[in-house]
Amino acid sequence: MKLKFLSNHKAASKPETVTASSRPLESSMDANVAEIKRRIGNSADVVFRSLSNPASGSPSLTFIYIDGLINADLVTQAVIQPLTDSQDLQEQGMENEKALLLIKEQILPVGGIKECKTVEILLSMLFEGNTIILLDGANTALAANTSGWETRSINEPTSQGVIRGPKEGFTESLRTGTSMLRRRLKNADLRVEEYKIGRRTQTGIALVYLYGIANEQVLAEIRKRLDAIDTDSILESNYIEELIEDGGMTPFPTILNTERPDAMAGGILEGQVGIIIDGTPFALLAPATFFSFFQSSEDYYQRYDISSFLRIIRFTAFFVSLLLPALYIAITTFHQEMLPTTLLISLASQREGIPFPALIEALIMELTFDVLREAGVRMPRAIGPAISIVGALVLGQAAVQAGLVSAAMVIVVSFTAISNFVIPSLAIANSIRLIRFLMMLIAGTMGLFGIMSFLMVLLIHMAGLQSFGIPYLSPVAPMKPRYLKDIILRMPMWKMKIRPSTYGSQEAPRQNLPAKEQQVSAKQSGPQGSENS
Amino acid sequence: MSRIKKRVTGLQISFMVILFEIGSTPLFLLGADAKQDSWLAMSAGAAAGFALLLLFLWLQQRLPEMELPEMLRFGFGRIAGTFFGIVYSCYFAYQSMRNVRDFGELTALTILQSTPMSITMLVFILIAAYAIWKGAEIIFRLPEILLPGLLFCYFLLIILFILMGNADIKRLTPVAENGLWPILQAALPEILSFPFGQMIVFLLLWPLWEKPGVPVKNTVWAYVGVSVFLIFMNALNLAILGPVLAGSFYLPFLESVRTLSSLRFIERLDILVTLMIFIGLFIKIVIWYYCAVEIAASLTRTSAKWWVFPLGALIYAASFIERNYTQHIAVGLGPSTRIDTIFQIAIPLILAVAAALRLQSSRSSA
Incomplete structure (x- = not known):
């Protein structure tokens, strides 16, 4: 396909x-x-x-x-x-x-x-x-x-910031990108293959991977798809992403993009293949699984306990962002009996003067937020504060006071919007942004039953997705229990003894612990201790 | 057979056994006739089911790589085997239809009172058809996401029951008040046929295992685990509601959950129960439906995709035959158990004997 x-x-x-x-x-x-x-x-x-x-x-x-x-x-x-x-x-x-x-x-x-x-x-x-x-x-x-042209100096990544961790991001220059990876992976196995794609743009594209770790079949597939590209222009990595990603209609991204060389180095070390495109600081990592979109490079720069907590927060935020407005609509429209009486009375009194049904109210507010968000990206920096005032006061408080929307709805919409930004990858956050609207429509017509049904459809859809031959939901479905140490929770480094072969690479030891500790952990983990050898 | 793509891991089989057996079982009080001993009846049913499971495993091991229709043909000859294959396909479709109707009724009872059942059931069938259209490999991935979620819900509820002190173990006494006979009577054949005897579907699922042979270990462990869980849930329900109340409600588990109303956070956890019903019944429908489609495809030597929609339409249409819920339940408790006995126990037994004889004769002639 x-x-x-x-x-x-x-x-x-x-x-x-x-x-x-x-x-x-x-x-x-x-x-x-x-x-x-x-x-x-x-x-x-x-x-x-x-x-x-x-x-x-x-x-x-x-x-x-x-x-x-x-x-x-x-x-x-x-x-x-x-x-x-x-x-x-x-x-x-x-x-x-x-x-x-x-x-x-x-x-x-x-x-x-x-x-x-x-x-x-x-x-x-x-x-x-x-x-x-x-x-x-x-x-x-x-x-x-004698080439030498004006380039942007290396800056902090704008879209994927961290508190602790390297502050440099890719720049538009391909060579800078490959050099950043070389500096991180001083290893003869790091291979850089260059392509020129685009009949008119002749854009330089570098395939970066670790020889012997990246899966050969995945590599061959990526090379084949890159070779098959016949287009006039490649101006940004999304051109490549759309042209090589697995076919089929899906709202979910199956290729990861990153601005961070350290994130890319981490991905390459786990067997992913990096694709750096000249002219954009956003590089691609393939294959990508659903769960890889929830991993941030900062997870490994902080202690494992807080990283695990943040992972859980992210997954929660994912579901909040996907479901909260839909649940609000479904419960206020169809299933009022599920709320505690006091909350129900409070909600009902808020909604008393509202002229719209909950679905319309939610759709209006969600669309308004999306308008504000788009305006926030496009507007000149100088008038930023003006927009925030208009957004916060006029559309929030004033709309509630005027009786157009209920205060609860404003809370729901803003919490949904904020949750959406917790997810480290903008690509997957954007895909839920769209699914959310569909979810709201279904919730407005079929209530909780509709939400459950739609979630089931999404699950079946995702279970069937692939990224370069790797099942999208791996390593959860199909499940590899040993590779679950870095999915929902981020286990301590000394627990993650093997490099998972989620991306099709060979399983291999990641760290060898000092002999004494090794014995202790071998005793603790019992039969699994043999992974380490 | 080359038609089957063998892509299912042993772990996926285990997950499927557990999720399929849980299904909607904990929602009902099985063996209610045995009063406070219904959990003992459940245990007896599970033990009998285990014997039946061993029979199925033996069959699959003796006739490796064969799906049920091929086994039937092997055991009964070409014509009779094909006939039994068709009958089995209908039986599986019938089971699927029962679950669809169950689901439609439960939805109407709990979350969507005013939506016509025809719509909820249609949506449900369409989702199941979508899953089957995607193929067995995808279906077997679903429990890996759904089962942890489902078990988490059960775990949460069990913790709540225990913390809130709703469960009283004294309600399970006196143990075996009237001797063993009423217990066995309640267990056989009702509990054996639902849910334990339904393991017969695995005669169509085991051949999907990625390795040669039969995943005996995975199946048996999963079966034992899920049996213990189901017996525990049965006892828990009894301990919360007591034998009289539990026996008189249609959905005792829902009533048990409704006793948790003093949480002050969410007034009613019905939504959680509905979600659990949804997941359990969905996987049951999908598997029954899949088996019906698989037999049809195997008998006609076509792709399973040909049969997804015709059989889906059939199941959907059949789910309207019963006039109302009362009739649905009456059929389920009466004629249905007799049919189950035939298909889950009698035919497989005869098949096992026939297969043993055939294997014997082929060995002696060779």
Whole structure:
């Protein structure tokens, strides 16, 4: 089914041809320059610089680079100056092939130099920030790596903050991302595979995994799906996410996204595969299970007791966010007898003057909150306080005083909204945001029975979901009791002796305890102690 | 058979045994005829059920990799076997229908008084059909989420009963006042056929096990565990309500829970009980329905998906046959137990004898 999805996508759009058939460079420099100019058009940021000195006998040269993509100092000092100053090149009125070799091997002090034989390769090197050196009479061009452009410095992640733990997040630069992982996993098994996807954007994509830990089948599947992508542009990781995730209609995300290199390193260590996309600080981790969306990297930076408590809070918040408005509607509409009498009287007196049924009231308030939330994201920073005042006072207090909504409903909606932000992953929080509306509609028509039925449908749906062949609800369904140490509760580090194979990797010891402690724990845990060996 | 994808773990089988046996059982006071000894009747039923379970396990072990329809054909020959297969499919559909109707009635009784039963039952059947459409692998994942939740609810209620001091063990005395005979009479065949004899469905579920052979250990442990739990729940119900009250309510467990009204937090825990009914009955419906579909698919050599909706429609239609709840209960307590005895005990026994003879003859000829 998953592959059908991709092939559908492929069939939907006929690939437009961006690049013509490859054209080799000619030996005449002028002809090459003319061809390149024809290809690029009259773009203002492309710089052509010719050097010719017929008197000295050195061959004439042309440098091409894109202003803004190169480090100007580097180009002057490491490319242009050595070439103009070089005695060797001036003295020998040498043949062009030899001169080219001389430049490549001896004169240029820059790190990466590549040869380009065709116009297409030349152009792609140019767009990556190389300086192209064309030599008159040679049908090969040199590309010197002089790239250097303005990048954002490494900042704290904005969407996934922690109190304790590393404060650096991925940036838009692919290379920065891979380097952050290298710094965390100084291991020869860390592999970085690069792809260029997007006919027009040629976006760099890096597949990062630990060789021998990441499951080979999962890897092969991810590679296959990445190779099958045929699109014109990749501007953000969600493009990749939607194009490679398992098919089928589902509101649940099956790929995790993260801004945190430490979270990614943790995932990679457990056998997940990281996908870093150039141009966005949000990287992907696949395969992902439902429970992985509730794990925050901070869980491992705090003591296990508080982390376990927070996990439980998160799962509770998940259910509150999903169910609270629906339960309120169902109970006030159909099952009033379930409430204690005093609460019932209080609710009833609040609702006395309200013109709408509970369902409409709840829908209005939920939609209002979503409007406020969207406004909060879009509005200019300067008018933020104004929005909060309007939101809190006008839509909250005033609406209650005007008798449009009941105070209890405002409490329900705000608590639901706050609960939604407890969940560490925005992706899954967003999916419940939508399911919540459906849940409210069902609660308004069929009460608790409807809620239970819909929960059952969701459960069956989730039990059937897969992420790259890994069941979405694992390790709970199908259950692997030994892997449950890091799901609802976060057990102490010394209890989590094995690395779970939830993501299809081989089970392996995670830590070896000092001998003395090992004996004690082996005694305590009985037969399971053998995991450790 | 190659038609079956073997993807179910031993643990999933255990979970399924437990959840399927719990079903809606603790809600009723089984063996109410034995008065304060109904828990002893329950124990007797469980013991008899265990013997029956051993028979099923023996059958499955002797005829490995075979589902019930293939066993029937093996034991009774092609034509008679197919005929019995069809009858069994109908029987399973009938059991599913009883649970659907139970559920419809209970919903009308507890949470949705004014919604027509036709709608709640339709929703229920559709959800079950959705689960079966997804396949056995998915169905077996459901108990792993549902059972811990269900047990948590029971645990919570048991703790509350004990803390609130509602349970009085003196209500279980005098033990065996009238001797053993009334106890056995209450146990056989009613308690044997519901819920313990219903283990017959596993003749269609065991072959799904991922390993060769029969998950004897997983099944037996789960069965013993769930039997103890059910006997305990029966005794608890008695200890709370006393034999007279417990015997006169239709849903004694609901009444027991209603005694917890002095909690001051939630006036009535009916919602919890309804949720438990929902989960228990749902898994029962799904399994009976699945077995009916599986037999039909096996007999016609088609994909199970062909049969999901026709049989679903059949079960839904059949659930309207009984005119009212009283008739439903009367049928359930009367003719239904006799039918159960035939299908859960008589036919499997004959089948076991026939299979033993056939195996004997094939061994001697080989």
